[in-house]
Amino acid sequence: MTGFTFYPIEATYRIIDGKAVIFLIGRSGEGGHVIVADNTFPPYFYIKLKVQRESTVLMKRLLDFKLEDEKGGAFFTHIEPITKIYLGKxxxxxKAHTNLPGSVPKLREEVRKMDEVEDIFEYDIPFAxxxxxxxxxxxxxxxxxEAVPFSYPSRVPCFMLSSISPGEGNRESLNILAFDIETYSPHGRVMVPEEHPIIMLAVSGKSVSKVITWKRFKTERKDIEFVESEAALLEHFFRLIESQRPDIIATYNGDGFDFPYIITRAKKHKIPLDIGLDHSEIIKNKAGQVEIVGMPHIDVYRFVKRIVRGNLQTQSYKLDAVAKELLGEGKHESDVSVLYKAWDEEQGLEQYCAYNLHDAMLTLKLAEKLLPNLIEFSRIVGQPLFDVNRMGFSQLIEWFLFKQALAENQLMPNKPSYRETRDRMRRSFVGGYVFQPTPGLYENILMFDFRSLYPTIISSHNIGPDTLSSLPPTVDALPVPLDDAKIFFVQERRSFLAKQIDDLISRRIRVKEMMKESPNPFLDARQNSLKLLANSFYGYLGFIQARFYNFDVGRSVTAYGRHYITMVIEKAQAAGFKVIYSDTDSIFIGLEEKKREDALRFVRQINETLPGxxxxEYEGNFKAALFVPTRGNEGGAKKKYALLDEKDRIIIKGFETVRRNWSIIAKEVQREVISILLRTKNAKEATAYAQEIIEKLRKHMIPKDQVIIFTQLTKDIEGYESKGPHVKVAMRMKERGIPVxxxxxxxYIICQGAGSIGERAKFPDEVIENEYDAEYYINNQIVPSVDRLLAVFGVDPATLAESKSQSKLESFF
Incomplete structure (x- = not known):
């Protein structure tokens, strides 16, 4: 028997001698990788009978039941009666134990068919x-x-578990290895891994930082290593992983690009992919996620796009934009679209090696910066880093509820069936209240919002499916403020969901108190993770695939939200404040003749009347705010405004700058016009700037890369009935053998000439500098991007597109 300290990093399982064996993979207290196995845990699911007194007969029948197959069959090993709480009752x-994890889906279908069975539960939880x-x-x-060594084909020591108990402390320092590849890509951004090789591969970690490439050139750099071929590059990379043996392998879009490309090229060269600690191969699972046993693959891009994005100012999730915001440094400037030419001509390859290595280094730094957040989410929801890295908020909430349900003996509801999902999609309820703004430029306004509005409503009103009632629980109970239904929530027992929100809020308060005494990045990550989870509860309840989805619960939460925000609006107006705009949980007010202290006093009075x-909360004072009209309407647009804060920073919400299908030049013009209007309030200057860009477009002084439009195919080409310009270009790409x-x-770029817009849309490589259709970009990109902004100041959009010579001629007459 051996005793040691163990820090698990991931969990999986293997079938050994016909039995499911859990593998916990991590580090020992001495620092080396180990596998701790447990062969005592059985797979199981729950069965609810129509008539409970029939349980003894059914238990015997189930224990005698067996589905035969070539692998030994599927059967029950043990069945026991238990009691749980389900939606408050x-x-x-x-509790039906099975012989193998794979037996659960087979046996559950047979159990469903039995007349005595009303329902089955928790049958779809992965075994690990x-x-x-x-x-x-x-x-x-x-x-x-406490464990004993056991023999298993592995690169690290293996132990069979006898006992495991919580110790003190956490492992927070992890060995991360980041990498990035560059490929030979003559078709620009369209990659063809079956045909085009990997020409550079950069790695960055605590003890290694280099680029591997297979075309030699003269260089003084010591961090460039030459090999003989692409196959040698891949083999060298795999050996490097084996020698480094990191805790984590980090990529930026490695699920979507780097690893699938490597897998394809390795298979082409017949190079084994068995780099897992148990000699298992790199695999891309059904969800498109790349797994390596013992060295979790953390795709930083996935985590940024799913979780971190709400805290970012940038609307782009590309490595350059994210690194600039989070690290203060971006990618190296280099035109990778012509890397293939440099490779063919053997010119300028050193700069591309530097570019490649810098990308890997940025990926490493981002992984290091975001790791505390990832670890805290993992600890809170009780799942491995690999899985948490790829979860959205609804999944994080659901796994958190699974963890909490066990502690409270709660039975988790099932996921909805296809019919239930279809029925849920057919129903909708009213969302948040929006106070429509009057278009204009406002000065000296304050913004307030409800702290975590929907979660605090759930907590304060004890909302949940298990406390929902159609009858008043007490004589003086008030219903939810709905016009078309009488809904109540009982107060004598805490709802399961309200308790979990209470727990998250109280834990965050405790962590913030700890931070006052001992601030560190892990405590900050913990309080932020707790906040994000609490704020995500309502979104989870409204998600049609959620286990705890309930129509009446969802509409009750938003009804209370509308009630409280309209109450604040009415009281603000009665107190003499000008309400400029309000949306769901926030309100913008103009001070008029009042002072900031008056507004803060008003908020304190509001808080005295709020429950639970x-x-x-006060969110900020803004020097200027710009609200625009809706197109074709005099009223103000909802969820579309720009703010200038006290630090002279611009915050843009809802404009084209955040949309992908606008050209770069259109986004830049809109951003600059907003800046001029907010900072100088000078509409003439903003108009002159827009007209200057328009003139440059007419003279083709704007380079073609500024007029490229990026549009995503939302489905395969064959699924489009109407063939827009991006579809037409995609069709031509496919004809050229480029997979889309x-x-x-x-x-694509819209060019001059005859024919429809789609017929004039060309791939950027096909376009020469003066070929783009300036009038198209002026009338369909530039003018629409700024017309409503300038309309606030009375500028006629028709005057924007006039040429300077035409304007002078008209003024002459």
Missing amino acids: KIDLL KRYLIDKGITMLHAYTV VMEL SGGSIIQ
Whole structure:
């Protein structure tokens, strides 16, 4: 028997001698990788009978039941009666253990058919995840393990578990290896991994930083390593992973690009992919996620796009934009679209090696910066880093609820069936209240919003499917403020969901208190993770695939939200403030003759009337705010405005600058016009700037790369009835043998000539500098991007597109 400290990093399982064996993979207290196996945990699911007294007969029948197959069959190994709480009520169940994880889906279908069975539950939880929940294992926490060595084909020591108990502390320093590839790509952004090789591969980690390439050139750089071929490059990369043996392999879009490309090229060269710690191969699973056993692949892009984006100012999730905001440095300037030419001509390859290495280094730095957040989410929801990295907020909430449900003996509802999902999609309820703004430029305005409006409503009003009632629980109980229904929530017992929100809020308060005494990035990541989860509860409840979805619960939350925001608006107006705009949980007010202290006093008075943990907070003072009219309407546009804060920073919401299918020049013009209007309030200057760009377009002084439009194919080409310009370009790309499909980003330029817009749309490589259709970009990109902004100041959009010579001629007459 061996005893040691163990820090688990991931969990999987293997079938050994006909039995499911959990593999916990991590680091020992001495620092080396180890595998701790557990062969004592059985797969199971729950069965609810129509008549509980029939349980004894059914238990015997189930234990005698077996589905035969070539692998030994699927059968039950043990069945026990238990009681759990389901949506507020105690119910009796059978806990049915099976011989293998793969037997669960087979046996559940047979059980469904039995007349005695009313329903089955928790049958769709992956085995390793189920183990972590039931055993309460937290990734990277210290555990004291008693185990015996056992023989298994592995690159690291393996132990069979005898006992495991929580220890003290966490492992927070992880060895990360980041990499990035550059490929030979004569078709620009369209990659063809079956045909085009990887020509450079950069790695960056604690003890390694270099580029591997297979075309030699003279260089003084010591961080460039030459090999003989692409096959040698891949083999060298795999050996480097083996020698480094990192805790984490980090990429930026490695699921979508780097790893699939490597897998394709390795298979072409017949190079083994068995780099997992148990000699298993790199695999791309059904969800398109790339897995390596023992070295979790963390795709930073996925985490940024799913979780971090809400905290970013940038609307682009490209490496350059994200790195600039989070790290203060971006990618090196280099035109990778012509890298293939440099490769063919053997010119300028050193700058591309530097570019490649810098990308890997940025990926490493982003991984290091975001790792505390990733670790905290993993600890809170009880799932491995690899899985949490790829979860959206609804998935994070659901796994958090699974973890909490076990502690409270709660039975989790099932995911909806196809019919239930279809029925949910047919119903909708009213969302948040919006106070429509009057178009204009406003000065000296304050913004307030409700702190976590929907979560605090759920907590303060004890909302949940398990407390929902159509009858008043007490004589003086008030219903939810709905016009078309009488809905109540009982107060004598806490709803399961409200308790979880309470827990998240109280834990965050405790962490923030700890930060005052001992601030560190992990505590900050923890409080931020707790906040994000709490704020995501309502979104989860409204998600039609959610286990806890409930129509009446969802509409009750938004009804209370409308009630409280309209109450604030009415009281603000009665107190003499000018309400400029309000949307769901926020309100913009103009001070008029009042002072900021008056507004803060007003908010304190509001908070005294709010129930539970609800609170209206001061968000900021803005020097200027610009609200524009809706197109074809005099009223103000909703969710579309620009602000200038006290630090002279511009915040843009809802404009074309955040949309992909506008050209770069259109976005730049709009951004600059907004800046001029907010900072100088000079409409003539803004108009003159827009007209100057228009003149440059007419003279083709704007380079073609500024007029490229990027549009995503939302489905395969064959699925389009109407063939827009991006579809037409995609069709021509396919004719040239360039693979495109739903999800591909198509870039194109509209050129001069006869025919429809689609017929004049060309791939950028096909276009010469003065070929683009200036009038198209002026009338369909530049003018629409600024017309409503300038309309606020009375500028006629028709005058924008006039040429300077035409304007002078008209003024002469």
